[in-house]
Amino acid sequence: MGGPVLPGTDAPLAAGELVLLLDRKGRRYLLELEPGAEWHSHGGLVEHDRIIGVVEGTAVRTSKAMEVVVLRPTREDYALKMRRGAQVVYAKDQAMIVSLADIRPGATVIEAGAGSGALTLALLAAVGPAGRVLSFERREDHARIARRNVERFHGGEVANWELMVDDVVAGLAGRHAHRVVLDLLEPWRAVAAVTEVLAPGGILCAYTPGVPQVMRLSDALWAAGRFTEVRTSETLVRPWDVDGLAVRPAHRMVAHTAFLTTARRVPAREEGGPARRRRKADTGGTVDWAASDRGRGGDGLDADEGRQDP
């Protein structure tokens, strides 16, 4: 398939396309245009045939005279409306992952876990048709949802995307990629395998909601002796209300989603790589995390990824 029609393309909406309906209160509805079908809401119904053939931005009235504007969904619109198995990575973090991990057209990216496929869509957009994305997801139910979401957005199979139902730690053996992006509970478990996947200069980026995860991952990366530039940041996006002379930050914002930790792969010291940088409270990888887990009566993260919907 040729992929979704780009929003803003000067072509009328066609049967089979996904469209977003926006009502005057800002409510958003996603639907797939099907000849003869009807869209029903509290505000009345619209026959799909009245949407098929119009241009983006057309206002359509329902049977109860409610006005809805029809647009092709952006990737973000789609990700907010698609079915979810696991919690998704939202646009602010997707954008930073693509930037901080320097994910470009033509790159090969390995991702785990695929979850609901939201980040997968962003990675596919960043690598373009000349690049490749390989996603690992160990849960079959999540993998099914990710596949459906990704293929529905693209309008069919995606030639440069492969989805493996497997544990990424086992599945990485023998693979090579320019970038590895991890969104899973215990990214430190994958550090040894990622070291083999990335050539020197390659970049790992991990999305972790909790501080203990950041500590443990950073410790594992420094201890591996094959990474430098290990950095952690979080991204805050503050929306503003702009209405005439009333211009101010919105009352509500998503305060925290996750931390992003990036690291560059380098050769080991004995292969010509840099000396390991001493840090102020450098543990040298000697923290006994297993003992600390036992002390907390588990790994301290009960929910799948220890995170909540923003």
Ligand SMILES: C[S@@+](CC[C@H](N)C(=O)[O-])C[C@H]1O[C@@H](n2cnc3c(N)ncnc32)[C@H](O)[C@@H]1O
């Ligand atoms: C929070 S979700 C990922 C969401 C995804 N980034 C998105 O934007 O839709 C985390 C996923 O990682 C999967 N997972 C956890 N550990 C894994 C592992 N070792 N190998 C493969 N998948 C794993 C979980 O099953 C879960 O579906």
